[in-house]
Amino acid sequence: MEPNGIDGDTAAAMEVCVSPGCQFRHRRTAKKITRAKKDHRTDIAPAEWGRYNYAALLNPTARAGGAEALLSCPESVPRVDAKTTSPAEFIASYEMRSRPCIIANAINEWPAMRRWTFDYLEEKWRNGHFKIGEDDRGHRIRVKLKYFVDYMRHQTDDSPLYLFEASAEDSPATMDLIDDWWAPAHFPEDLHNILGDDRRPPWRWFMIGPIRSGTTVHRDPLGTAAWNAVIQGEKRWALLPPELSKRLVKAKMLLRDGEDDEAIDWFHNLLPRLKAFHRAETGQELPIYEGITRRGDVIFVPPRWWHAVLNLSDTISVTQNFVSPANFALAWESMRRSRRLLSCRWLRRLQRFHPDLYSLACRYDREMAMARQVPGSCSSSSSSSSSDSSSDEDEDSTIREQMRRSEARYSAAETEAIRAAYAPARRGSGRVGGTDDGGDSGGVCAGV
Ligand SMILES: O=C(O)CCC(=O)C(=O)O
Numbered sequence: 001m002e003p004n005g006i007d008g009d010t011a012a013a014m015e016v017c018v019s020p021g022c023q024f025r026h027r028r029t030a031k032k033i034t035r036a037k038k039d040h041r042t043d044i045a046p047a048e049w050g051r052y053n054y055a056a057l058l059n060p061t062a063r064a065g066g067a068e069a070l071l072s073c074p075e076s077v078p079r080v081d082a083k084t085t086s087p088a089e090f091i092a093s094y095e096m097r098s099r100p101c102i103i104a105n106a107i108n109e110w111p112a113m114r115r116w117t118f119d120y121l122e123e124k125w126r127n128g129h130f131k132i133g134e135d136d137r138g139h140r141i142r143v144k145l146k147y148f149v150d151y152m153r154h155q156t157d158d159s160p161l162y163l164f165e166a167s168a169e170d171s172p173a174t175m176d177l178i179d180d181w182w183a184p185a186h187f188p189e190d191l192h193n194i195l196g197d198d199r200r201p202p203w204r205w206f207m208i209g210p211i212r213s214g215t216t217v218h219r220d221p222l223g224t225a226a227w228n229a230v231i232q233g234e235k236r237w238a239l240l241p242p243e244l245s246k247r248l249v250k251a252k253m254l255l256r257d258g259e260d261d262e263a264i265d266w267f268h269n270l271l272p273r274l275k276a277f278h279r280a281e282t283g284q285e286l287p288i289y290e291g292i293t294r295r296g297d298v299i300f301v302p303p304r305w306w307h308a309v310l311n312l313s314d315t316i317s318v319t320q321n322f323v324s325p326a327n328f329a330l331a332w333e334s335m336r337r338s339r340r341l342l343s344c345r346w347l348r349r350l351q352r353f354h355p356d357l358y359s360l361a362c363r364y365d366r367e368m369a370m371a372r373q374v375p376g377s378c379s380s381s382s383s384s385s386s387s388d389s390s391s392d393e394d395e396d397s398t399i400r401e402q403m404r405r406s407e408a409r410y411s412a413a414e415t416e417a418i419r420a421a422y423a424p425a426r427r428g429s430g431r432v433g434g435t436d437d438g439g440d441s442g443g444v445c446a447g448v
Pocket residue numbers: 205207214215220228235307309317319
């Protein structure tokens with residue numbers, strides 16, 4: 001019998017780890033996680049993942065002393081409650097104004113809120129494979145959920161592996177995961193959905209973030225906005241407006257020798273220095289919104305806003321990137337520049353499903369063409385109003401059904417209020433310009 005009361009045969013059958021010094025429950029966890037760490041970060045050895053000892057500072061019980069700096073922040077992101085702020089009010093006050101906001105009580109009815117504990121996830125999807133990183137060539141690193149949860153429960157890494165899965169629905173072992181959540185009522189539109197689930201750029205993620213894991217400062221691609229909902233745990237956020245430069249917000253110039261630049265390093269080392277630096281340079285406070293999302297909270301991240309996240313405890317969350325009329329101008333210009341082929345598909349479908357936005361896209365094309373002196377893109381041959389293939393027809397009915405279902409979530413009065421809130425954007429008050437995705441906006445969609 002081993003010291004933990006499990007004999008070797010039982011251990012083998014249960015896959016329990018009984019070797020001396022093994023801190024995990026499963027026999028294979030150490031091997032699987034070490035392999036993943038080597039592939040995910042070739043710049044440090046697995047033994048170096050705890051070199052700064054952040055686990056002494058931020059752990060489930062240490063909430064005093066140095067942890068204060070990481071655990072507490074001025075909570076300046078505005079908060080509303082879904083019980084008292086309607087979708088139309090949120091859209092008019094926050095989304096249309098590109099202001100960050102945390103909405104409480106917007107996901108109370110999700111099955112995920114009732115069901116998802118770490119024990120439940122581990123039990124239900126234990127043998128499902130989930131993405132926990134990328135190798136240097138951009139290939140996905142996946143492990144079974146049972147190994148990842150085992151790792152999460154025992155790890156003391158400075159910046160642990162973070163489970164981020166965009167394709168749960170593609171595998172029979174995990175496809176029912178996406179039945180447990182959907183877009184909160186405050187996010188009624190997603191104009192990328194007419195591209196079809198197979199063609200649209202990656203858009204929704206299921207995440208398990210061990211304490212101290214996080215996401216470094218970035219902005220979301222293709223002019224999309226995002227919402228991010230917490231089902232378990234707490235996430236610390238920093239959001240900085242689009243006018244700030246990448247150089248400034250990443251604050252690499254403030255990094256000292258021997259320091260790392262993971263999310264925890266940015267929050268712990270760089271953010272205080274960045275605030276002091278900006279004050280010294282400009283005499284003004286850094287324009288930043290900070291906040292913590294807790295179980296049941298949904299944060300709105302406006303398009304092109306810089307943001308960074310630190311998991312203050314073990315978290316379960318989901319997020320979705322979307323395009324609504326509010327960020328259509330940005331999203332159109334961005335896709336036109338960087339994903340030409342896809343933009344042509346989008347244009348054809350806008351003409352079928354959202355004729356007013358199709359006209360707007362044509363107007364933005366003309367404006368971009370004039371500004372850059374390149375041919376406009378919306379020639380009459382750029383799109384056809386009929387379906388281009390029978391599979392498109394099948395998809396058309398799927399999309400129409402999706403649109404019907406999403407409209408059915410709202411009363412006639414709510415639908416009208418939402419329309420009114422988005423009306424200025426549908427008329428084209430959105431600004432075109434200011435993206436830095438590169439590429440050229442000319443050319444036509446004929447024949448694509
Ligand atoms: O929850 C997080 O770690 C942030 C995720 C995020 O910002 C993203 O996926 O773009």
